[in-house]
Amino acid sequence: MNGRPIRLTVLGATGSIGRSTLSLVDLHRERFELVALVAGSDAAALAELARRYRPQLAVLADSSRLAELRERLAGTGVATGAGETAVREAAAAPADRVVAAIVGAAGLLPTLEAVRQGTVVALANKECLVCAGQAFVEEARRHGSRILPVDSEHSAIFQCLLAGRRDDLERIVLTASGGPFRSWDLARMARATPEQALAHPRWKMGAKITVDSATLVNKGLEIIEAHHLFGLPEERIEVLVHPQSVVHGLAVFCDGSLLAQLAEPDMRAPLSFALSFPDSRLPSGVGPLDLARIGRLDFEEPDPRRFPGLAHAREALRRGGAAAAVLNAANEVAVRAFLERRIGFLDIARLIGRLLAHPLADAPLSSIEDALAVDREARLVAEAELRHLDAASSTREPPSPC
Ligand SMILES: NC(=O)c1ccc[n+]([C@@H]2O[C@H](COP(=O)([O-])OP(=O)(O)OC[C@H]3O[C@@H](n4cnc5c(N)ncnc54)[C@H](OP(=O)(O)O)[C@@H]3O)[C@@H](O)[C@H]2O)c1
Known part of the structure; x- marks a missing residue:
């Protein structure tokens, strides 16, 4: 690490993995700078996260909710967007790490955008690899993108x-x-x-x-x-x-x-590994196991x-x-x-x-x-x-x- 904050984008920010990721940001505020938060259609939840974490950009897949998102983020300085193209642009915005946590095959194209920028992708969205396996891995290789697994296994x-x-x-x-x-x-x-x-x-x-x-x-x-x-x-x-x-x-x-x-x-443990590797491990808030x-x-x-x-x-x-x-x-x-x-x-x-x-x-x-x-x-x-x-x-x- 060169001391500069890690520029982080979270695809699927309002979901379970997205929120666990943001709870790690809470623990290490100085280590991360949020580029984009992306969600599906929950404008209220995304706006709340954007107000709290102040990313450059907050984007919804569902364009019918853009007006609501804009209204909720008025005066914050967070840029807003909606629709498939906006989601892909957010995924492609310059970042050091992208957490890919959209659920289902809907995550394939946005995650691929991040891969095509050569970004390190912390991959929760396993459906990308299931749907497009070999082609997805070849794209990552071609663009020099490293895929780090988030699935605990x-x-x-x-x-x-x-x-x-x-x-x-x-x-x-x-x-x-x-x-x-x-x-x-x-x-x-x-x-x-x-x-x-x-x-x-x-x-x-x-x-x-x-x-x-x-x-x-x-x-x-x-x-x-x-x-x-x-x-x-x-x-x-x-x-x-x-x-x-x-x-x-x-x-x-x-x-x-x-x-x-x-x-x-607790997904914060594998997520913290995927956010820090190959640098030193980050405390994740997860305590060690009590085997006894x-x-x-x-x-x-x-x-x-x-x-x-x-x-x-x-x-x-x-x-x-x-x-x-x-x-x-x-x-x-x-x-x-x-x-x-x-x-x-x-x-x-x-x-x-x-x-x-x-x-x-x-x-x-x-x-x-x-x-x-x-x-x-x-x-x-x-x-x-x-x-x-x-x-x-x-x-x-x-x-x-x-
Ligand atoms: N949860 C885990 O512990 C866990 C563990 C390992 C792997 N994973 C994998 O991680 C991925 C996410 O799981 P999750 O449990 O976090 O799911 P989740 O809680 O249902 O969250 C899904 C996220 O994706 C967003 N989303 C849905 N459709 C979208 C679209 N078309 N475009 C952009 N964003 C969209 C949702 O936004 P809205 O809130 O607006 O709907 C939400 O932010 C899945 O692939 C899952 O298999 C999860």
Whole structure:
């Protein structure tokens, strides 16, 4: 570090990761200078953050909320913008680090803008890598952009790999909490409500990733993410359920040694690493683990029968081409439909399975444009398939009266 503040942009500033990032800025005000804060449509929340952190720029994706944002920020000197182009321009504004924390495939183009500036990108938005994997990584290489993982598991693996030779690495292990339905039987899972799926036992996160954690699709997305981040084939990426969620990832070396990274389940820890690496670690406000209090660490194999989303992700990764982008789009459509009580919990993995059986999943994919086209098409197919599920599903909870 040269003593100058780190110019920081936060994409998805109003979300769970965005707010955790800003809480690190609170701890180290002198270390950061905010360039841009970007959100989707919550003008009130973005304006409140902009008033507090005074970035140069506050931008919403939803242009219908621009007038409200402007009004709320009048007299602050913070420039405002809205719409897709404004979001991309904000992502491309000169910065030293960009935290990419927009949820879903909507984060792909803004994150890519940051990558194309050669900026260091602290990547929370795993869907970028799932949708556009190889093309995204090649863009980063071409523009000299370093991608630092924010996902706790990938941050753990990244840190473990700093302690061992890459040639000696046999495989990696991503841990999963198992989510709220870890010990539920299938009949009970079929009746699970959005409220139950959103009650994660360990992590506080946005709604989409919380449902992904309940289906274990999140871990499937993370297998694909790990493949692209660490260049490992699917069969060398293992998943273990670890309900205490304090061991985030392990690297297994050829001499039988396992290196693990442990920390409280609090995203400020991996975020602070991604904001500071390769300089000295930043205190994150997360205290060290009290291992005596935790007492024991349990590990178990995930159950493929109750959590088929994991096998779907492995299949998509092995098949290559458009399969992972199709899986991601199907999952996003299905999670939204589940949260809107249009389908049951088990229908999420069912819809993904149907989409993977669609010819679109066999399409080649060699560019970001291909990935975006596949994403659009897969969402249309998924919406159409939802109607079949609507007809077939009899295990759903009745719609909520509100
Ligand atoms: N939360 C975690 O602990 C965690 C851990 C690891 C990885 N991740 C990953 O990090 C990403 C964000 O997760 P999250 O839990 O922070 O989600 P979240 O709480 O739902 O926040 C999503 C953020 O994205 C913004 N957004 C939504 N659509 C947008 C668009 N079209 N353009 C610009 N901004 C948009 C939202 O703005 P509005 O508020 O205006 O809607 C909000 O700021 C996801 O990819 C997730 O998988 C999260």
